[in-house]
Amino acid sequence: MNTMSQTSIKARMIVDKSFRIAEVDKRIYGSFIEHLGRAVYGGIYDPGHPLADEHGYRNDVKQLIQELQVPIIRYPGGNFVSGYNWEDGVGPVDLRPKRLELAWRTIEPNEVGTNEFAQWTREIGSEVMMAVNLGTRGIDAARNLVEYCNHPGGTYYSDLRKQHGYADPHGIKTWCLGNEMDGPWQIGHKNAEDYGKLALEAAKAMRLVDSSIELVACGSSNTSMATFPQWEATTLDYTYDEVDFISLHQYYGNQENDPANYLARSVDMDHFIHTVISTCDYIKAKKRSKKDMYLSFDEWNVWYHSNDADSKMDPWSIAPPQLEDVYNFEDALLVGSMLLTFLRRADRVKMACMAQLVNVIAPIMTETGGRSWKQTIFYPYMHASVYGRGISLKPVIDSPVYDAKDYTDVPYLDSAVVHDEENEHLTIFAVNRHLTDALDLNCDVRSFEGYVIEEHIVLENDDLKAVNTADNEQVKPHSGGNSTLDGGMLTARLSKASWNVIRLRKA
Structure with a gap:
């Protein structure tokens, strides 16, 4: 899927190692x-x-x-x-x-x-x-x-x-x-x-x-x-x-x-x-x-x-x-x-x-x-x-929202973050709920100094009704996600209707 051809919305997030929820x-x-x-x-x-x-x-x-x-x-x-x-x-x-x-x-x-x-x-x-x-x-x-x-x-x-x-x-x-x-x-x-x-x-x-x-x-x-x-x-x-x-x-x-x-x-x-x-x-x-x-x-x-x-x-x-x-x-x-x-x-x-x-x-x-x-x-x-094993961190999210039949003010960006202190990994999980637009995420991870991007896993498909069978696996992840890290600022494009796993590690 070519996410660059999609129109996009923007969201911001702050992830700080001191914003601890609890150990998972x-x-x-x-x-x-x-x-x-x-x-x-x-x-x-x-x-x-x-x-x-x-x-x-x-x-x-x-x-x-x-x-x-x-x-x-x-x-x-x-x-x-x-x-x-x-x-x-x-x-x-x-x-x-x-x-x-x-x-x-x-x-x-x-x-x-x-x-x-x-x-x-x-x-x-x-x-x-x-x-x-x-x-x-x-x-x-x-x-x-x-x-x-x-x-x-x-x-x-x-x-x-x-x-x-x-x-x-x-x-x-x-x-x-x-x-x-x-x-x-x-x-x-x-x-x-x-x-x-x-x-x-x-x-x-x-x-x-x-x-x-x-x-x-x-x-x-x-x-x-x-x-x-x-x-x-x-x-x-x-x-x-x-x-x-x-x-x-x-x-x-x-x-x-x-x-x-x-x-x-x-x-x-x-x-x-x-x-x-x-x-x-x-x-x-x-x-x-x-x-x-x-x-x-x-x-x-x-x-x-x-x-x-x-x-x-x-x-x-x-x-x-x-x-x-x-x-x-x-x-x-x-x-x-x-x-x-x-x-x-x-x-x-x-x-x-x-x-x-x-x-x-x-x-x-x-x-x-x-x-x-x-x-x-x-x-x-x-x-x-x-x-997702380690310390669950509270992400501070600023995302556009939408109203659905049963719910109001639903954020397009849904995210959770886990810090594996022992193995020095940070994992950002993110769902883009938008059905037609990519989501450009700007994420502040400056408290994780010295970390680099290890991989960006994406689960995506143009067909929301696509299924997997014994003969044909139509829905499977790839590691070709679009994300960069510069000066403690993570920038990622989350394709429309997608599941994303962005993995950072201490260099």
């Missing part, structure tokens, strides 16, 4: 694997595949996940967990029961369970965020699962794990107290009072088994819930002293085919985060607490392409294709802006899980028994995860 918790680059569709069976696990390892896991998928450097993966759900008996997924595989899976109306064969998943995450260099069933189960099943996973031995459940072939404890640190319990669609749905009481008692029992674990209480399923944000206030009123995080979930779509409005939806995400932080701080003040409540945005993504197709699915099959969104270029731009929102809120957003990782609304797609490939959203996710 690497877990904001987490993901999610649910027993849903082909996420597990045909996705990460495909024992008949020519590239499967001795345990049945696809090595090609492993390599793609390792490119993303995913630090933590939420498991086993999602809506699935609210009807799941964890005991079904341990022990000899040939003795495990097949169950009707009510959340997604399939049959769950239980070939993959807790031990297999924990082993797989270790092999790919990740950790498990384990969710417990507070829908059809409760306190007893939750504390038994912690004992099974984390106790060294000498008790019924820890010795059962050893009998199942796993002598060492899995040491799972992060645990979710149920999933979307405010949702009427959830098996075992509860009101805020009942959930708060149950979550409190489950948390206390789980911590008695292992005092080192971190716990995530269920927040609202999304901002459109009638109970938001009172749900958070009531839940935290009960659980504030016993949990470490409150969860947030949000998906966006472009059903109206309005790209300008769609690319502004990260403004809504920022408002969502702000409201939840305010609610947390209200409960903190009410309780006269010294503890800050952190946020776990443990479900987020674009999700709308596959909804109609899935509604026609016949029930009660094993691992049918479900929620297999095929993402386009404009989806990648919004995913990039959502990641930038997390970075600018790094003081309070400490975990986030893109939902999901493989096949199901995912950056990675596979053919069962066949090929694998990168969706368009793979790239901003990868760039943020690989380069």
Whole structure:
């Protein structure tokens, strides 16, 4: 794309190493694997595949996940967990029961369970965020699962794990107290009072088994819930002293085919985060607490392409294709802006899980028994995860703005900045939301004396609807971005509707 032929708008930015927000918790680059569709069976696990390892896991998928450097993966759900008996997924595989899976109306064969998943995450260099069933189960099943996973031995459940072939404890640190319990669609749905009481008692029992674990209480399923944000206030009123995080979930779509409005939806995400932080701080003040409540945005993504197709699915099959969104270029731009929102809120957003990782609304797609490939959203996710580690800095931005259908004063320039002090790198992430004009950025980086430009990565495409398939990768990044640095002033041209990663290093 020839950006020089585009008309342009101008924006200014100041980046200073003293404008610190917080250290980025690497877990904001987490993901999610649910027993849903082909996420597990045909996705990460495909024992008949020519590239499967001795345990049945696809090595090609492993390599793609390792490119993303995913630090933590939420498991086993999602809506699935609210009807799941964890005991079904341990022990000899040939003795495990097949169950009707009510959340997604399939049959769950239980070939993959807790031990297999924990082993797989270790092999790919990740950790498990384990969710417990507070829908059809409760306190007893939750504390038994912690004992099974984390106790060294000498008790019924820890010795059962050893009998199942796993002598060492899995040491799972992060645990979710149920999933979307405010949702009427959830098996075992509860009101805020009942959930708060149950979550409190489950948390206390789980911590008695292992005092080192971190716990995530269920927040609202999304901002459109009638109970938001009172749900958070009531839940935290009960659980504030016993949990470490409150969860947030949000998906966006472009059903109206309005790209300008769609690319502004990260403004809504920022408002969502702000409201939840305010609610947390209200409960903190009410309780006269010294503890800050952190946020776990443990479900987020674009999700709308596959909804109609899935509604026609016949029930009660094993691992049918479900929620297999095929993402386009404009989806990648919004995913990039959502990641930038997390970075600018790094003081309070400490975990986030893109939902999901493989096949199901995912950056990675596979053919069962066949090929694998990168969706368009793979790239901003990868760039943020690989380069967005260090200290999040607050950029001071002066950008032209626009009004969209649902939002006003939306900046054309969306940006976040991360300083890797240890390796002496500065990374400027930037999205140009303008659909027709390039953006000429003038950025003051004089506090980073002696730095030079290492590369300017760009993700761009003239067609907002361009997609990637196994046969044709239409949307992929290049390192031919247009930027210069002179006297501490960075000048960059950001092409229309583009994702940019400008990397500086100490010379």
